[in-house]
Structures are given as structure tokens and as C-alpha cells.
Amino acid sequence: MGAAPQLVRPVKTVVDGVVRQVEVPPLVAPSVRGALGDIPFDNAREAPEAVVLARKQPDGSWEDVTAARFAAEVLAVAKGLIAEGLRPGDRLAIMARTTYEWTLLDFAGWAAGLVTVPVYPTASAHQARWIIHDSGAVACAVEDTAQARLISGERAALPGLVHLWEFDTGALARLVKAGEHIPDALVHERRALCSPDTVATLVYTSGTTGQPKGCVLTHGNFLAEVDNAVELLHPVFRAVSKEPASTLLFLPLAHVFGRMVAIGCLRARVRLGHAPSIATEDLLADLAGFRPTFLLAIPYVLEKVYNTARATAEKMGRGSSFDRAARIARTLGEAVEGRAPGLGLRAARALYDPLVYRRIRTALGGHVKYVISGGSPLGRRLATFYTGAGIEVFEGYGLTETTGASTVTPPQAPRLGTVGWPLPGTAVRIADDGEVLLRGRHVFAGYWNSDPAHGPYVSYAGEPGLWLATGDIGELDADGYLTITGRKKDLIITSGGKNVAPAPLEDWLRAHPLVGQCMVVGDNRPYITALITLEPEGLAHWRRMRKREQVPLRELVRDEELLADLQRAVDEANQLVSRAESIRRFAVLPTDFTEARGHLTPSLKLRRAAIARDYEREIEGLYRR
Template sequence: MATVTADAPITEAATEQVAHPDPATNVTDGVLALCESDPRCPVYAVPNGVGGWVDVTIDSFVGQVRRTARGLIGLGVGVGDRVVVMAPTSYWWAVIDQAIWFAGGVSVPIYETSSPQQVADVVRHAAPRLALVGGAEIAETVRRGVEAAAEGVRVLAVDGDAALRAIAAHGDGVDEATLEAARSAARLDDVATLVYTSGTTGRPKGVRITHRNLAEGAANIVPFARDILGEGPSRTLIFLPLAHVLARAVQLICLHHGIQVAHSPGAARLTEDLASFRPEWMLAVPRVYEKVHQSLQDAARDAGRRQIAESARRTAVEYSQARQRQADGGDGPSAALRAKRALYDRLVYRRLRDRLGGQIRYMVCGASALSPEIAHFFTGAGLPVQEGYGLTESTAPITLNIPGATRLGTVGLPVPGSTVRVADDGEVLLRGSVVFDGYHRDERATAEAFDDAGFFRTGDLGALDEDGYLAITGRKKELLVTAGGKNIHPAPLEERIRLCPLVAHAVVVGDDRPFVAALITLDAEAVASWSAAAGHEEMSLGEAAEHPAVREQVQQAVDAANEAVSRAESVRTFRILPLEFSEETGHVTPSQKLQRHRVIADCAEEIEGIYSR
């Protein structure tokens, strides 16, 4: 358990490190250790083409990695050379990731949704030897990016057995001794991967993540999160982009400890893949859980069971809240609440669990804040939510709620080997074995990122409770100061407004303005479902933005959000925009984080219109 300072308010919490890998090793040694101890352990599963899955054992996986790594060496990849990877989430991604390390290289993942210009920026900055891509469309994007960057980077496909065999063919002259020398060249403190931030606050930077960050992080989090990950054979489905450090770190944790992973390429196949693979725990970002939460209510409304669904939702939330009070020493659920929850378990919750495969014991949430109400709903419905916190610079998870030590509304305790400190101005500071080495080719940004004690400045605002649980309250740079001098943290307000089923995004504004307002965008799927159920003709987002019934629902959500703050902090008015914020528009990152600075810049006219009336 975390240790905390004795002062009030609590300013620091830490959890003692439990694993200390040999400094002469690197992240590939953990893979080889599992292969030696349990060669038949199923570490991956691939689709069999008829709706099922085929196991891939660790010895089979390592054999494929070795062959591919020889091919990379034959293609000229040397120790320390950087290799771009841009492909959908898949088993092939996992093979290539390890093969680059076996060849002594440094991987540079790029989100598959990136534009040619974004690719060009990374290629110029990272100066890779090679680019490995999945699919013809992505290959064309990378080729255009490489041309724009004026760099002579070779582009090769990696989207299947045939593509990997073609790469492996280049390694016919590479012997075992050469491969082993390349694989073992890196040490724990050498850079393993350059991960470019998704740029929610400005131009992306190349985060230097070391073998220590990855290997030591994996070794320490497993005993801490054992109840989530499972004892013995366990399985999970990864569908987040593997270019995202969270999904990639979790995949490596699984690989080092014999937890089987299957991959789903995205939303189109997710429901089918969950049903067929039946994972025991899942990892997702808040937007996924918000969508599942909303789809349940939509389905109930379409079936004429809206009142039952709403009562089931409230019951799950109340039950989870009562269980949390009980864990903190208070009263638990009443007999009446337990009976009501048991009834809805048969009518509603079991069906929800079945939609997710029927075997999920825990749902891990990261990347950004999840509404506590949604977390309580899933937990009360028998799908406990374990929320965590991390950034690219902390190799993702650095705090986590674990079973038996969970406080919904917080992002948990520091993972072993990590320290969380809250500065005088409320900024969350981090130190530990998972904290990055610095920014690639940017000494100034690196120096600015750390304080004099060596803590990383996250830019997030937070607070620690008396037991060391961290709560994130907002972004330091997103703090709004109204013309009247009132400090406003927009995130809590935005979080509550997004509870409205029709709302996709909410952006609270009011910096140097006389009052607080909000920009709202609607969820196109939710609008279509709602309009059909209400008997309205199909409407565009622009029409929905002006519809009185839509505005009434959004106003109710704004009113509910305002109840949690003072009048000076409350949202006085809002504007519903006739558009969506997405990756394509440049307003949302691939991990579904809103790029506030882009929204503010692109919607300057709309914001000015709010205050000029």
C-alpha cells in the first residue's frame, strides 16, 4: 500500500518498488525468460477466419520474431536505428514491435489515422532507417509523408504472414551470433522507443521511453494488479491503437507474464470479437465506456423499457456507492437495495455482461477522466471499473485502483516504484522507474519538464487523500480565470454535461470573460436513435442543434452540472455547434482526448458571438 506524508493536506504518496531487473538486460529478456520457462504458453490468439481464434504460443511467437529481426538486420537496421511502425492494431504489430528490439533498433509508432503531414513531421524529427506499414492506404500516407520530409526512408508492408516472410527473406545471411549481439546490445537505460505525444496542448514531442521504463514497469505492476490480470491463464482483448503508449505497455505486461492477448481492429468488429474471444478483463478509454453506457439505454428505450433501464441504472449507481461507503467503514447496501439490485441483475445487468463476452471480471480505464457516475454504474452492474492514470511520459500507468483498494472518483494509488507529489499550486508531479528519459532532440523542453528534485511536471492538477489516492481535478494550462478573477476548472463541468445522452463533447470557455459558457457538440448516432424513438424525421446535426427538445435535454445537463459549483463558476449559456469534433477535424486525438487549444482557435468566432450579444 502507498505511504503518505503525515502533513495535511497530503502532498506526497509513494509505493515501494518490488522488482529490480538486471541493468545489463533489456525488454526482450523478459520475453525470452517466459519462452524458456513455459514454451507452450499461449500468449496471443489470431482469428481463424470462421469466427474463432487460434492460439499462438510463446515459442512460435519468438521464432517468428527472430526470423523477422534477421530480415530487419539484413535490410540495414543497426543497433540504435529508428524504425517507424504505422499499422492497425493486430498480431503483426506485436511481432514487428519485438522484432525491432531483437534487431537492436528503436521503434517509432505513428497512429494509423495520422495525415501525411503528421507523418512527415515525425520522419523529419526521428530520422528513421525504415518504415513498416499495414495496408495500402496507410502505405500511401507514409510514402507521401516521407516524400514531404525529403528523407530516403524505405517503406515496407507488415500486414500478414506473407509480408513478414518477405521481410524475413532479407535475413538469410544473418547468423544467430549476429542476431544475439544486436538483441543484447541495449541495456535498461537505453532508449527502446520514441513515442510522439498526441499534442493536446501543442506540437507533438518525441518521448524517449527506455527499456527500464518498459521492463521495470511491467515487472512491478504485475504483483500490484494481480487480481485484475488474473492468476494462471488469463486473457484480454486489445482494441486501442498500439501506437498509444497505454495499449502498448499493457500488451508488453501481458507478454512478459503469459497473459493471452487477442487484437480487434476497431469498432466495426469489437462486439463480435468480444463475444467470440470472451476476455476476462478489458482496457478502454472513457469514450468507449460512455458509448456502451449510452447504447444500453438506447436499446432499452427502443424496446419500450426506458423506465426499467433508468431504474436499473440508478440502482447500479446507488449499490456501488453504498459498497464504497461500506469499504470506507460506513453502512453498506440496505436489504431493499440488495434485493432490487438482484432483480435488475437478472433483467438488465446480465445481458450487458453477455454483450461484452460474459467473462469480464474487471474493466480498466485510462487516458482521460471517466465520470464517477458511469464508473459506479458499471461497478454496480457487476463490471468493476479500475481507473488509472498516466501519460506518455510515464509509460502510461503510474497510478491504479486495484480490487480491494478502489475509490471511484480517484485514479488510484501509485504503482510500485513510483512517487506522486502535489505541488503548492496543485500540479501533479511524478517520479519513478516508469518516468521517461526526456524529449528526443529537445534539451530545453526536457529541462523544463522536470523540477529541481527530478519530478516530472505533468501539467495536470490534482489532490491526494489521506490514504494516498490521487484525484485529477483539471489541467493547469486549462485553468480559466474570468474577468471577475474567479478561477474555473473546466473538466468537472464538462464531465457532467457529457452525461447527457445526446452530447458528444463539451468545452467550457470563459477565460478573461464576464461569465462562463460552453460549446457543445452532439453525438450523431445518439441523435439518430433519439429522433427515431421520438417519432421525429431524420435530422442533420445542424437541425438537431436548433431543435427545442434537444436544447431542453442539453439545458437539463447544464443545470445538473451547475448544481455542483457556485454561481460564479456556473455555465450561464451554451451554444450547440452543427458539427462533430473528431480525429478527422483535428479536434480529437486517437486516444479520444479533446484538443482544447484547437477547439478554442477554430471556434473563435462562435465564442466571440456568445459574448457579443
């Protein structure tokens, strides 16, 4: 257990009194040899009895997996892949939920010199076919029969796909059997062929418009990312008490955030478990059984935990008490930035800890000390609440093209509501139009099957080197903290010429218990409006509390009391912005935005054009006098 690294402050570039660029030097020297496939074997050699994974058993218990055992399993499966004729550089697609088998096959693929290609388990036949075809995958592993049928139905359009394996029918065991005659040395020879510059994976962007594009990420991209993240987030990844660090991963491994976490945990020898279902009941049961010390989450999950706790308190007649506790928690959360709580606030914390805060921690397994949030902005309200409830929050920002995080909250200098400073080894610049530009060893090598000259890179002011143009709009404060205010292409320009970033309003409203999704509208319109969908669990609770269980949903969306509750939420959100940027009117939709209906990407981002097309009539109605 080493000492925590010293705080490394960013180097700032100030132009006309405004911070335009910040850069943090790397905490770890870049890897000049080796690759991700070496990690299990390095762990087995250096700490064979260290627990690096845990596997859920049929009875709900968790079986620990040592470094030595995992390396042996990786070796056996890698030998099977070689026995099946897969050659170095071949692409292996994996379509499954977040499971132990996913991570095992990922590392086995790397040990065999392959390039792994994740496919979302919820992907449509068209999406899966596109990714397998575009990547040129020669093999695909799926989790269950339904996915096997989906891929089988596309085989005629995938002449290059030679193998289709299914986890649930024992595919990995058969690979192990097939590889029994392959010498171990052949796997080690394959590993030796890989270097930091070798392609490790093609991660396809979910794409809010058009076909997904495969981001080419190298072994060196991941090593630069995880090595600096592990060193920076020392309290999270290193045991700082007698309790070893552990996490339960429920993010999809098809998303770069979840993948980066899995690799980082194996690299740091953090006990890693997999939770395939994020249904509230399933996830809470897995958290209670696994008892992680930290979690990686998207804001949606943290909103669900908060809203479930609020609904439970209201059902018990303690809604106002919960709200007081939440206000106190947010005030306590502010204290991390230097405003120490007074005697009265400390007394209130002691009062509400067993009543509210401990219950929140228990819902997350009881041992969680840290949460790393990414994927979309968490917002200051939830960040300060969880901090005040005794869970330290680290918020990050990044893209598939940057192998995950490019900025993160520095542990010793948090500033809630921002996405922190650049990850060590990263530079962040704000272009003249407000676009966030990034540079670092974790930035990808380009898009698969695309001309590198047409990649998303820009030079800046004649300086050497290229920057990744993110498409996000942001700003740096005087101390170098980055805040993301919206997407460049999502920026709304009203007919009066007012520029409006929809993300802050949408993020605030999505945190409300009744709101499932929200899309702000107003491009070339006289004022801002919004489409709102209802969150099923929050709505069910609202129905019970107000005796509306039997009212059909299409009638309920016009219920005056429901609309009044939503109007109060909109009024709160409008306090974030000026009058010209505020939501004047909104429509409540009787159906939710879903991936299946083409309104959300697999990572739950809005497909704005599709929503605007399908709800054109509702939008037009918001602008009729």
C-alpha cells in the same frame, strides 16, 4: 498461481495538516539487466506451450499462439530486419491499427536492437512526415495501401527513409524470407547489447498545441512500469480461477497506454488478442468471439456501451426500468468502499442482474470481470455503475512521459472517483500551485532532439532529485488518493477572477447519450459557457423516438425539445460545481470535433485553441445579451 500481494499503503508527507506527497515502495526489484526483446524468448524457455497471444482468422475464429511459436516468429522477423541492413539503434516506424503484426514487429525490432517509433494510423501526411523525419527513422512499416501511398507521397522530404513495408502485401513474410541466411546467434548477440538503460521507443505526444515531441522511453522504464503493475493488479493479470486471464486490446498501439498493456500481457503470459476497429458493431463482435476476462479501455468506450444499452432499453419501452437499474448499480458500486448493501438492495440486484447487468457484461464478451480505465477521467457515475453491474473498475492516471500509469486504484482499497494511489515505485507530490509532480523509475529520459536541461523537470524546496512537472492540477486526500481536477494550461480564469477547471463539467456532459464532445469556455469572460457537439448514434436514437428523422441537422440543433434535453444534462453537470463555475449558456454545433478537422488529437483530447478559433462567432454569440 501465487497468492495476491499484501496491500502496501503509501507513505504520506503532511504539511500544515494537508497531504502534499505520497509514495509507495516498489513491489518488484528494478531490473539491472535484460530488455523487452528478451520477453518472448524467456517465455519460450520457461513455458513454451503457454498461450500468450491469439490471432483472429478470416472466418472470425481465434487461433491461439504459444510462447514457443511467438518467439520463433519474432526471431525470424528480427533476422529479416538485420538482413535488410538495419543496425542497433536504428529507428523503425510502425503505422498501423491494433494488430497482431504490430506487436510482432515491435518485439522483432527490439530483438534486433532497434528503436521502434509508433505513428497513429489516422495521422495526416504532415504528422507522419514530422515523426519519421524528427526520429530519423530508416524504415517504416504500414498496414495498408492507403498508408503506403501517404508515406510514399512524403518520401522526397524524407531522404533518410530507406525502407517502406506494407503488412497487407506480405511484408513480414518477405522479411522472414530475406533473413533465412542470418544465423540465430546474431539476433541473440543484438539482444545482449540491450540493457534497461537502452532506448526502446520514441513515443510522440499527440500535442494539443505545436509539433509532437518524441518521448524517449527506455527498456527499464517499461520494465519498471509493467512489473509493478502486474504484481499490484494480481487479480487481473493472474488467473484466480480455472479460467486463464485474457484481454482483447483495442486501444491504439501508438498510444503508450495500449503499448504498455501489450508488453505487460506478454510479460505476464496473459492471452492477448488485437481488435483493429472500435466501431461499435465491429468491436462488440470481436468481444463476443474472444471473450476476454479483463479490458483496458478509455472512458469513451465505456460510455458508448452504457449509452447503447440505455438506447436499446428505451426502444423496447424499458427506459425507466433501465434508469432504476442504473441507480441501483451505482448504489451497489458505493458498497466497495465499505457500505455493505442491505437486504432490499441485494434483492434489487438479483432482480436487475438478468434484465440489465448481465446484458452489459454480455456486450463486453460475457466473461469480463475487470476493467482498467485510463486516458481521461472516468468519473464516479460510470465507475460506480460498472462496479455495481459486476465489473470491478480500476482507474489509472499517467502520461506518455511516465510510460503509462503513475497511479492506479489499489485492488484491496478502491476509492471510486479518484485515480488511486501511486503505482508501486512511484512518488506523487502536489506543488504549491496545485500541479501534480511525479517521480519514479518509469519516468522518461527526456525528449528526443531536445536539451535535457530544458525538460519538464523541477526541483522542490531544495531537496535532491528532480520531479516531472505534469501540467495537471490535482489534490491528495487524507488517505493519499489522487484526484485530477484539470490541466494547468486549461484552467479558466473568468473576468471576475474565478478559477474554473473545465474537465469535470466536460467529462460529465460527455457521458450523456446525446453529447459527442464538449468544450467549456470562459477565460476572461463574465461567466462560463460551453460548445456541445452531438453524438451520432445517440442522436439517431433520439430522432427515431421523437419522429424527427427527416429534420435537417442544422435545424435540429435549434429544436426546443432537443435543447431541453441538453439543458437537463447541463443542469446535472452544474450540480458538481459552484454557481460561479456553472455553465450559464451553451451552443449546439451541427458538426462534431474531429481529428481530421484539427479539433482533436489522435488520443481524442481537445485542441482548445483551434476550436476557439474556428467557432469564434458561436462563442461570441454566447456572450451577447
